[in-house]
Amino acid sequence: MSELTATSISPVGPYFSPLVQGYWRLDDWQMTPQQRLSFLKAHIDLGITTVDHADIYGDYRCESLFGQALKLEPSVRQKIQVVSKCDIKLVSEAAPTRKINHYDTSYRHIIQSVDNSLSRLGVERLDVLLLHRPDALMDADEVAEAFTTLRHHGKVKHLGVSNFSPSQFDLLQSRLDESLVTNQVEINPLRFDVIHDGTLDQLQRLRIKPMAWSCLAGGELFNGDSAQATRVRETLQVIADEFGATIDQVIYAWVMRLPSAPLPIIGSGNIERVKSAINARSLTLSREQWYRIWVASKGHNVP
Numbered sequence: 001m002s003e004l005t006a007t008s009i010s011p012v013g014p015y016f017s018p019l020v021q022g023y024w025r026l027d028d029w030q031m032t033p034q035q036r037l038s039f040l041k042a043h044i045d046l047g048i049t050t051v052d053h054a055d056i057y058g059d060y061r062c063e064s065l066f067g068q069a070l071k072l073e074p075s076v077r078q079k080i081q082v083v084s085k086c087d088i089k090l091v092s093e094a095a096p097t098r099k100i101n102h103y104d105t106s107y108r109h110i111i112q113s114v115d116n117s118l119s120r121l122g123v124e125r126l127d128v129l130l131l132h133r134p135d136a137l138m139d140a141d142e143v144a145e146a147f148t149t150l151r152h153h154g155k156v157k158h159l160g161v162s163n164f165s166p167s168q169f170d171l172l173q174s175r176l177d178e179s180l181v182t183n184q185v186e187i188n189p190l191r192f193d194v195i196h197d198g199t200l201d202q203l204q205r206l207r208i209k210p211m212a213w214s215c216l217a218g219g220e221l222f223n224g225d226s227a228q229a230t231r232v233r234e235t236l237q238v239i240a241d242e243f244g245a246t247i248d249q250v251i252y253a254w255v256m257r258l259p260s261a262p263l264p265i266i267g268s269g270n271i272e273r274v275k276s277a278i279n280a281r282s283l284t285l286s287r288e289q290w291y292r293i294w295v296a297s298k299g300h301n302v303p
């Protein structure tokens, strides 16, 4: 298995493992606290030390499930980098008066949300806080003030964004003293708008690595029955056979082939699939192989 060496995700850090474990689906995995701890430690042994959370995952439960596991062996905290997110407000039993899902990047909500995440995770500090989705009502000065407060109190080390357009990224950056460290975006062979809308160009220019979510399209690349998913799956299988590899490995290699150097976030609760993702790092797709997947996805040749 290839060695995983920590990599700086932006010119100002922090260092992340080149693959990240995502905990969106943690509640679905039905693990005991001890099993969750063992799962996390198995990642650390493999060199995957960065974990991706959000306040809302599992209807606000996943951070607590992770925190329960970490509490069993608190020293593990020193070995990992913790990312979490805020700004989506979900209709939930946890917020009985809320009428619709919406976004909130107000000073008050950001501070409260981080305090809640720290308490649920049982950690003193987030290595990176991400704004989860662009908020039409975002006042960039207000976000900057919230980040300054959180940084001053040692609760958040770095700030980043998720699903932001280049102009939204620029707007927020214009009000910050510190550099944003990532934009976490969806990249998979079914959905890759960010390759063409300037998002990845901006990150490459700034030498900031994107974090790539749902690289396997949430499993749709294996079991989707749309014409697009079928075409892509068939092409992935042919290329997998050319390498003597598996479809999931070709998908990760397709994402990692991008020059902005995305860090794939693995969403699987199956450690064998995590090992398979690590082995994808030894595959380098030729330009032609990369574009065969692009063409299969679009359903037409390049212009």
Ligand code: NAP
Residues within 6 Å of the ligand: 021, 022, 023, 024, 025, 052, 053, 132, 162, 163, 184, 185, 212, 213, 214, 215, 216, 217, 218, 219, 220, 222, 223, 248, 265, 266, 267, 268, 269, 270, 273
């Ligand atoms: P994903 O890797 O695209 O999907 C993971 C799902 O695919 C799991 O249910 C997994 O099942 C299934 N799967 C994997 N290999 C399979 C196979 N060979 N056959 C059938 N199913 C297979 O990732 P994701 O979970 O959607 O997203 C990854 C992480 O990205 C999340 O945990 C979260 O941290 C982050 N995320 C961020 C945002 C954002 O807006 N910032 C949005 C979504 C996700 P098994 O568990 O059985 O392997």
